[in-house]
Amino acid sequence: MTTTNEILVPAGRAATLPREENWLRPxxxxxxxxxxEWARLIKGILTNPLSVLGILIIIGFIVVGLFAPTLAPxxxxxxxxxxxxxxxxxxxxxxxxxxxxxxxxxYIPAWYALTGNDEWVHLLGTTGGQYDxxxxxxxxxxxxxxxxxxxxxxxxxxxxxxxxxxxxxxGWIDEVLMxxxxxxxxxxxxxxxxxxxxxxxxxxxxSIWPAVIAxxxxxxxxxxxxxxxxxxxxxxxxxVIAARASGAKDSLIIMxxxxxxxxxxxxVFLSLDMGxxxxxxxxxxxxxxxxxxxxxxxxxxVSFARDYxxxxxxxxxxxxxxxxxxxxxxxxxxxxxxxxxxxxxPKLRKA
Amino acid sequence: xxxxxxxxxxxxxxxxxGVTFLIFSMLQILGPVQRSALxxxxxxxxxxxxQAIINRYGLDEPIYKQYYYWMVGxxxxxxxxxVGGVLRGELGYSRTGRQPVSEMLMTRFPATLELAVWAxxxxxxxxxxxxxxxxLNHNKxxxxxxxxxxxLGWSVPxxxxxLVMLLIFYARLDWFQPGRLSTQFxxxxxxxxxxxxxxxxxxxxxxxxxxxxxxxxxxxxxxxVVTLAVVQWALLLRxxxxxxxxxxxxxxxxxxxxxxxxxRSVINGHIRRNALIPVITIAGxxxxxxxxxxxxxxxxxxxxxxxxxAADAALQLDVLTMLGFALFNGVLFVxxxxxxxVLYVVVDPRIRLS
Numbered sequence: 143m144t145t146t147n148e149i150l151v152p153a154g155r156a157a158t159l160p161r162e163e164n165w166l167r168p169x170x171x172x173x174x175x176x177x178x179e180w181a182r183l184i185k186g187i188l189t190n191p192l193s194v195l196g197i198l199i200i201i202g203f204i205v206v207g208l209f210a211p212t213l214a215p216x217x218x219x220x221x222x223x224x225x226x227x228x229x230x231x232x233x234x235x236x237x238x239x240x241x242x243x244x245x246x247x248x249y250i251p252a253w254y255a256l257t258g259n260d261e262w263v264h265l266l267g268t269t270g271g272q273y274d275x276x277x278x279x280x281x282x283x284x285x286x287x288x289x290x291x292x293x294x295x296x297x298x299x300x301x302x303x304x305x306x307x308x309x310x311x312x313g314w315i316d317e318v319l320m321x322x323x324x325x326x327x328x329x330x331x332x333x334x335x336x337x338x339x340x341x342x343x344x345x346x347x348x349s350i351w352p353a354v355i356a357x358x359x360x361x362x363x364x365x366x367x368x369x370x371x372x373x374x375x376x377x378x379x380x381x382v383i384a385a386r387a388s389g390a391k392d393s394l395i396i397m398x399x400x401x402x403x404x405x406x407x408x409x410v411f412l413s414l415d416m417g418x419x420x421x422x423x424x425x426x427x428x429x430x431x432x433x434x435x436x437x438x439x440x441x442x443x444v445s446f447a448r449d450y451x452x453x454x455x456x457x458x459x460x461x462x463x464x465x466x467x468x469x470x471x472x473x474x475x476x477x478x479x480x481x482x483x484x485x486x487x488p489k490l491r492k493a
Numbered sequence: 494x495x496x497x498x499x500x501x502x503x504x505x506x507x508x509x510x511g512v513t514f515l516i517f518s519m520l521q522i523l524g525p526v527q528r529s530a531l532x533x534x535x536x537x538x539x540x541x542x543x544q545a546i547i548n549r550y551g552l553d554e555p556i557y558k559q560y561y562y563w564m565v566g567x568x569x570x571x572x573x574x575x576v577g578g579v580l581r582g583e584l585g586y587s588r589t590g591r592q593p594v595s596e597m598l599m600t601r602f603p604a605t606l607e608l609a610v611w612a613x614x615x616x617x618x619x620x621x622x623x624x625x626x627x628x629l630n631h632n633k634x635x636x637x638x639x640x641x642x643x644x645l646g647w648s649v650p651x652x653x654x655x656l657v658m659l660l661i662f663y664a665r666l667d668w669f670q671p672g673r674l675s676t677q678f679x680x681x682x683x684x685x686x687x688x689x690x691x692x693x694x695x696x697x698x699x700x701x702x703x704x705x706x707x708x709x710x711x712x713x714x715x716x717x718v719v720t721l722a723v724v725q726w727a728l729l730l731r732x733x734x735x736x737x738x739x740x741x742x743x744x745x746x747x748x749x750x751x752x753x754x755x756x757r758s759v760i761n762g763h764i765r766r767n768a769l770i771p772v773i774t775i776a777g778x779x780x781x782x783x784x785x786x787x788x789x790x791x792x793x794x795x796x797x798x799x800x801x802x803a804a805d806a807a808l809q810l811d812v813l814t815m816l817g818f819a820l821f822n823g824v825l826f827v828x829x830x831x832x833x834x835v836l837y838v839v840v841d842p843r844i845r846l847s
Contacts, residue, residue: 322511325515329819336788425650425652425789429788
């Protein structure tokens with residue numbers, strides 16, 4: 143007994159159909175698992191070479207963050223791992239390969255044999271004040287990932303909530319909420335975050351919290367606008383009118399139909415935001431309102447080079463390593479976000 | 494269209510009011526004692542001094558009263574003089590600048606304006622011109638290279654790019670130096686015989702017919718301008734390119750070609766004009782990005798503008814300067830977004846009629 147598909151399309155012919163007629167072919171395993179839109183997105187980002195590069199970069203950072211205790215062990219058991227060990231207090235940075243005397247990591251991990259050294263050396267050198275760059279880079283990856291994800295998650299949740307309320311209720315609630323969004327949006331991102339961070343420092347002390355809170359307070363607006371716009375544009379669609387006509391409640395329509403479709407542009411925004419937040423965080427640390435001095439963070443490392451800008455070619459390593467890390471991190475998320483946008487934007491599909 | 498413009502104009506004061514609310518609430522995060530230290534030149538040392546300041550400025554009164562005082566000013570109950578009042582131009586005293594905040598904003602603004610205006614040259618010329626070129630040579634080498642450069646430019650954090658520029662062009666090659674003027678010219682400028690008409694070094698140098706100063710100022714501007722421009726240029730290139738590609742696909746282009754128009758006329762007369770409309774929508778984002786970039790760029794290149802003022806204030810936790818800077822930005826961008834919104838509606842007839 144032949145299936146319906148085989149009656150419409152002879153066996154084996156489906157694979158040769160042009161893409162636009164792909165609806166004739168039977169659904170793949172992936173499509174059966176997650177649905178056709180998600181399947182198209184996943185397949186798209188896994189086949190586009192640039193997005194694969196982005197994903198690999200991100201995975202690389204996650205791996206480094208996961209293995210931080212092995213890659214850069216703390217000097218002793220009671221050491222707060224985010225505190226960068228200082229090999230003395232001399233103000234001049236030391237080049238890569240310098241011997242490590244004080245606050246040396248407590249043991250030599252298995253991979254260390256690859257560097258060809260017996261004892262711990264400063265693999266990437268030290269900054270002004272003798273903070274080990276390798277340690278700061280490794281644990282800074284953790285900081286970037288955790289702080290970045292936290293900021294993006296909270297601002298996304300809050301923003302989407304506001305956007306959903308505005309989109310669902312419409313009317314004056316929508317107007318008021320959008321005006322509030324506009325008030326926050328008026329300020330350029332870094333300026334607003336800088337101001338709020340410095341205001342919060344007397345309250346939270348020089349910890350990671352002023353920057354994180356400031357980034358959330360001025361980071362949620364994009365999500366709100368995006369989701370609201372999606373809900374509004376979907377509200378007019380025929381399928382919503384039809385669903386409403388057949389008696390479905392508004393909330394059900396939004397949950398079951400509108401939201402799953404609206405999530406895709408939000409994904410693009412999320413991906414780009416992940417990169418942007420970490421870059422902003424690094425800029426804040428560089429300007430001195432990010433984290434406390436000595437906390438493992440990429441921007442911190444660069445801020446230690448501020449006094450040595452003139453002799454930059456001698457102390458290039460203080461800047462180049464965190465710069466490369468930041469560039470790669472932003473690049474990874476940007477490539478992924480751009481690829482997702484290209485896949486999801488129907489206008490560009492044929493480009 | 495007029496209803497849209499009128500609506501925007503009516504909403505603008507509400508937004509401005511909301512902006513002042515936001516800044517005021519940031520100020521209120523600190524308690525009265527902490528705030529008292531912000532209002533005077535010397536940090537008060539004794540409790541009675543602190544209390545005197547609290548009384549003078551009304552720092553412990555109910556919030557709505559404090560907002561009123563902060564905006565309009567307050568008559569000091571003891572001396573009878575009027576103090577404070579944002580609407581009177583009293584933004585407080587800046588500890589880092591050792592002058593009133595409003596004065597500091599006035600002094601520093603032209604330097605930043607000069608930087609931003611010069612940065613617009615590579616941004617617009619490079620971004621739009623290269624975006625058009627890339628779209629016209631779709632998927633050829635020019636296009637691919639432009640896209641890669643644009644993605645890189647967009648991904649590089651500004652302060653990293655600035656430091657790398659310093660590393661290459663100052664530390665290694667010594668072609669360009671940070672700062673605004675070389676010491677010899679700075680002395681000449683401050684000594685006399687050089688009138689500061691606009692406080693913008695390049696403009697003033699030209700107006701004073703001092704081409705050596707002009708050239709020196711320009712040399713010092715090159716690095717910060719390029720740093721500022723890179724990120725915005727990348728964005729503008731991408732938007733121009735995708736907008737051009739979309740316009741090129743439209744039916745009217747096919748019609749124009751079928752009519753027999755030369756390709757160049759089609760491009761210049763129709764496509765480019767329409768493709769530049771979406772560029773207006775990102776003008777706001779570009780301006781905001783410029784302001785963000787200015788803060789970091791001026792710090793690294795030691796350029797005495799608004800950004801450096803803000804960064805120094807942030808480092809010293811000089812809250813009043815920061816809030817004055819925020820207020821300045823708020824007012825500036827409310828006006829800018831209004832202009833951009835109106836411009837967009839005026840330029841695109843499709844919006845007008847919908």
